Amino acid sequence: MNEDIYFEEETAEDKGATKLPALIEEWMQEALKYSKYNDIPAALTCLVLIGQAVKQFVHIPRGKSSDDSRLHFVWIQNSGTGKTAIMDFVLPVSEMLWERINTVEKYLPREEIARIQKDNNNEIDANEEPISIPLQQYDNFDIVEYTDAALIGYQDPYIDEDGNQRWNHIKGELDGHGLARWDEFSNSGIFKQTQHKEGIVTYLNTLCNSLCGSSWRITKKLKEGPKVVCKSERSILATTFHPKNLDSAIVETGLFQRALVLVRHVSEEKQRNIREKIVANFGVIEESDMPIDRFANALFKVYETTKQRYDETAKESSTGDADARLTIRFSPNFNDTLQMRLDDMDKWSDSSVGPVRDIVKNFQTRWLGLLGKIAILCCVAEANSIKDKDKRFIVSSRNVNQAAFIVRNCYKSLKEWLEMSLEKQKVTPLNGEILKAYVRLDKEEDGYLLKKKLFDEVERVTGKKQAIIYRNFKSISADFDTRKEGKTVYIKLKGE
DSSP: OOSSOSSOOOOTTTOTTOOOOHHHHHHHHHHTTTSTTOHHHHHHHHHHHHHHHTTTTOEEEETTEEEESOOOEEEEEOTTSSHHHHHHHHHHHHHHHHHHHHHHHTOOOHHHHHHHHHHHHHHSOTTSOOOOOOOOOEEEEOOSSOOHHHHHEEEEEEEOTTSOEEEEEEEOTTSBEEEEEESSGGGSSSSSOOGGGTTHHHHHHHHTSOTTSSTTSEEEOOSSSSOEEEOBOOEEEEEEOOOTTHHHHHHHSSHHHHSEEEEEOOOHHHHHHHHHHHHHHTTOOOOOOOOHHHHHHHHHHHHHHHHHHHHHGGGTSSSSSOOGGGSSEEOTTHHHHHHHHHHHHHHHHHTSOHHHHHHHHHHHHHHHHHHHHHHHHHHHHTGGGOSOGGGTTEEOHHHHHHHHHHHHHHHHHHHHHHHHHHHHHHTOOOHHHHHHHHHHSOOOTTSOEEHHHHHHHHHHHHOOOHHHHHHHHHTTGGGEEEEEETTEEEEEETTO
């Protein structure tokens, strides 16, 4: 791994025993061709699409309640480090996948639904509650500027042929199925509410509630007309740089507990490598050969296989009807393994103290649920690679460990960001301790010191996390010469 540690995530190579399902592994490798170092975010985008596609067929029983399969993902990372490049791959695949689902299910387009809805409303008594027909087709919401009405819809008044005033529910862009996609989530109103986006936090928190209950519908009563009901079954997929008030948004909005959030600061060394690749590509003509069709077909095959399994549950259901709660079966070791991963989460949280520990502990309950959900999505993703149909859709301890590998990276990144943020507020530079440790440690024959050895020593003496040590070292890095051997970094104080 890179010796220059700064929010350094684990990779599949670091955890040889944790092999993700073949479909997700192939997806990651393809995405890495366009976006270096972003394997964990790439895996999560694939899981988001799978969760959205199978949400009708997979419900997750948890005692007296159930959850749907949707996964919401917020990716916060430096500008210019590959977020857009991954989305240039993900979005075309999603659009082709939605098109295939819409075609095979014969879902009516938004415009046709609106026409039928208005025709039906003209047939009922003017005093009756107007009909609102749910949207059917999958598509992607990706509007940058919007009002509340554009987001969740409004009631449009009109006069019918008999002179009666009627109301027609105009659906908002957030209504329906597919992705709720933000390219710059910092402008969404989550981090800084504006007059035109004042309800966005409430809307997205509501959207994230389980589709198996009744609290996922977004309702609003306007000054005139019937109340607006927005039925959004979308999955949130949002990216942004680090907003100034990220800390308060994480603590106060609640959205970041319902979604899986990855907060990364890409190291300067990796940013340099990305820029060198940009330089090397100038003047080079390469035809784009993204395998959009191949991955859209693979995901549609997941959709078909899961739907087939869902239909089979009618034979197992006490009512004789298909039951999405029966689509996934649980192996005997699933709960024990999930308990072990809960113990791990306790250790991750307890390694911090004070406010950081309290904050990450608040995330633990919901993120444990997300870990279980990702385990189930991994089980769904690998179904087509299992020849024996009777062994498909059985979520195992291996799936739990696959999910833990992903969630652990997100959990650690959140904890380290909060620690660094609070450390900034304390303004306690470690420069003196860094220089003392440098003088104290034994050097190589040429006078250079392994950089990681220095950071480990400062961490041992001060108890500070390496992300914080790295940030402090940056302020004095100009005083050191640097030598690299592959990914290993050595430093030497100038003038020695």
